[in-house]
Amino acid sequence: MKFKGGYDLQLKGVPDKEVRELPEPDLLYLPLFSNLINFSQLCVKDAEEVTQGQILAKDAENYSLPLLAPRAGTVKLETVPHHITLEKIQKSPDEAFNVETDIPEADKKLGSLEKKRYALLRLGAWQFFTDATTGAIPDPIGNPRAIIVSISHLEPFLACAEALLNNRISSFSKGLEHLHSLVENAPLYLILPNTKSAYAAQIKNIARENSWIKLLEVPSKYPFDNSKLLARLIGLDKGPDKSPVWCVGTEGVMAIDLALTSSKLCISRIISIGGPGAKTAGHVNAIIGYPLTMMLETYREDSPTRVINGGVLTGKALGEEQKGLDIECQGLTLVPEHNKRELLAFTRLGFTKHTYSNTFLSVIRPPFRERYTTGIRGETRPCISCGFCQDVCPAEIIPHLLYKYADKNRLEEVERFGLGLCVQCGLCTHVCPSKIEIKQVLFEAQEAVKQELLSVEQHS
């Protein structure tokens, strides 16, 4: 594989590898929305008593993906808008869930393969699958042309492989075997960052023992964990076959093992809580719907802090309206709010500041981690054509050129210069000395192109 671009960001606040258990809450706020999922179809009524694992809502646009009750309790639909609140919650014993009794009558004659895929959907493991070519959730009944398992997040502050795999390597190995058994003749690519960690040696052993695994080592630089980019680098975007490329991360492989080996519900996940605004940065095992204020109270600094759902480069600031942990969250990143202008900032020569351009005196220091704040981006200035965005872009496009066309709404030109290749990694925005929100502009251009294509399709 030929890698271009990428960048090793050195920022303070990287979570440690320990996974902590959170105290049991009194209630849960289950968001009906997340990045890809929208639970538009409610399956319960206000004040209804539900059991652990009962389906509370479904995403009608995504193969009826279920929102499961992580605990038994009483449903409240009006307490918080766009959430299902579960009150008087009770934890049930961690027992196997009988999926067979839950299969709709019409589907009772499913073959063993379909039953396995149904179990993944019903037990909450299908949410971990995406199509690497479109970024959407794939059809559980469809057949992929390949599977990519990307072991570690390379974006700063997101859950790391060491924490996810700690004492669970055999579960990961079994999950891979189940994943392989779900498809016929589709190659399985296991993507491992090039590190010397103990977990890397264990992963290599698993790959050595299973000839159906194609192990690919990638540079340990962001964003070489990006599934869209990996699919392209492997060459899966070529040829007439347009079937999906399933992409699953380490957590997803664990969820597959939990669902198919033990028939247990996937109602919690390991997420990172870190970033330069965190008092302590680590990993927690949290159930879906866990109250965010309760989760953050021991981690957040007392000074104003922005909470980002995801990593600093690809995540979105959490709005006041979200009260509980959503089904897709991989990490919460805390960044100090810094809105004040620094008086005579130009007189400080920047021993503590990094830039891609090596403008500051920090270049003469040995490597160090910088304290990132929301003010690090400062004010937008015109593009100075420095080319840094082009250097780091892993998609081999020219971000500043696309940005200039997109800014003038010249969509045909943006398309011609490779808009479709942008994987939305955000590195261009991060390194830009003029603080231009290139990623956001290109994202809006991609959305505008999608809308145009849709309206052409509807009118033809």
Ligand code: SF4
């Ligand atoms: S990094 Fe920013 S200033 Fe430099 S070429 Fe790209 S858009 Fe222009």
Ligand code: SF4
């Ligand atoms: S143009 Fe797209 S792929 Fe390239 S660096 Fe920017 S966000 Fe990443």
